[in-house]
Amino acid sequence: MCIELNRLTLKQGNRTLLRDISLHLHRGEKIGLIGPNGSGKTTLLKALAGLHQPASGEILLHCRCLNSIKPQDLAREIAILLQDQSGDMPLTVRETIELASMTHRPEQGADQPSVEELIALCQLESLLHTPVSQLSGGERQRVFIAQALYQAPAVLLLDEPCNHLDVRHMWHLLHYCKSRVETVIASYHDFNMAAKMSDRLILLAGDQVHADGPPEQVLTTANLKTYFGIDSEKLTDSDGQPWIKVNGAAA
Numbered sequence: 001m002c003i004e005l006n007r008l009t010l011k012q013g014n015r016t017l018l019r020d021i022s023l024h025l026h027r028g029e030k031i032g033l034i035g036p037n038g039s040g041k042t043t044l045l046k047a048l049a050g051l052h053q054p055a056s057g058e059i060l061l062h063c064r065c066l067n068s069i070k071p072q073d074l075a076r077e078i079a080i081l082l083q084d085q086s087g088d089m090p091l092t093v094r095e096t097i098e099l100a101s102m103t104h105r106p107e108q109g110a111d112q113p114s115v116e117e118l119i120a121l122c123q124l125e126s127l128l129h130t131p132v133s134q135l136s137g138g139e140r141q142r143v144f145i146a147q148a149l150y151q152a153p154a155v156l157l158l159d160e161p162c163n164h165l166d167v168r169h170m171w172h173l174l175h176y177c178k179s180r181v182e183t184v185i186a187s188y189h190d191f192n193m194a195a196k197m198s199d200r201l202i203l204l205a206g207d208q209v210h211a212d213g214p215p216e217q218v219l220t221t222a223n224l225k226t227y228f229g230i231d232s233e234k235l236t237d238s239d240g241q242p243w244i245k246v247n248g249a250a251a
Contacts (some may be wrong), residue, residue, distance in 0.1 A: 008057035032198030
C-alpha cells in the first residue's frame with residue numbers, strides 16, 4: 001500500500017469540500033480524480049502533498065502519518081504539479097528544473113532522469129536561459145513538469161496537467177509520466193483523457209466519493225448525468241477503452 005486516507009475531512013475556509021472519506025491508493029496505480037468544479041480535487045492533491053492540513057482524519061504514507069514526515073523527506077517521495085504554480089521566481093528555465101536536485105533520493109540511481117533528457121522531452125532547448133517569468137503559460141507548464149520529473153518521485157501528483165498544453169505536448173508528456181513514474185494521481189476535466197491515462201478513477205462530488213473503480217465502471221451515462229448534468233453516449237475506442245461522447249446539457 002502506498003497512501004491511506006482514514007476518515008479524511010478537508011475544508012477551504014468554512015466550506016467542507018470532502019467529508020469523512022477513506023481510500024487506499026496503492027503503489028503502482030495510475031489514478032484519475034474527476035468531479036465537477038469545487039468538488040475538492042485540487043484540495044485533495046494538496047493534502048496528499050502535505051500542503052493542505054486536514055480538518056480531521058489522517059493521511060498515511062507507507063504507514064507513517066504525513067504530518068510526522070519532514071517536508072524535505074516528503075519531497076523525496078512526492079512531487080506535485082499545481083494549476084496555479086508560481087512563475088514569478090527570478091530563475092531561468094534550467095535553474096528552475098535543477099532546483100529539484102535538492103530532493104533527490106540516494107536510492108534513485110539509474111532511475112534518475114538527467115536534466116538534458118527532461119529538457120529534450122519537454123522541448124525546452126531554446127529557452128534554457130530565459131527567466132521563467134517571461135514564458136507563456138504552456139512553456140511554463142512544461143518547465144514545471146520537467147522539474148517534477150527531475151525529482152524522480154515515487155508518487156507524482158498532477159493537478160489538471162493538460163492545462164495550457166497543446167495536444168502534442170499533452171499526450172507526449174502524460175505518456176512519459178505514465179510509463180516512468182511508479183504511482184501517478186491526477187485530476188482531469190476531460191473524461192476521455194482521464195480514461196486513457198488511468199487504470200482507476202475516483203469520482204468526487206458533494207463532499208463524498210461517489211464512484212471508485214476502473215474507468216468503464218465509473219464513466220457511466222448515469223454518473224455523468226447525475227454529477228455533471230450532461231447527456232452522453234458511452235462508446236469504445238480502438239484500444240477497448242471507454243470513450244464519452246457528450247450530447248449536451250441534461251434536461
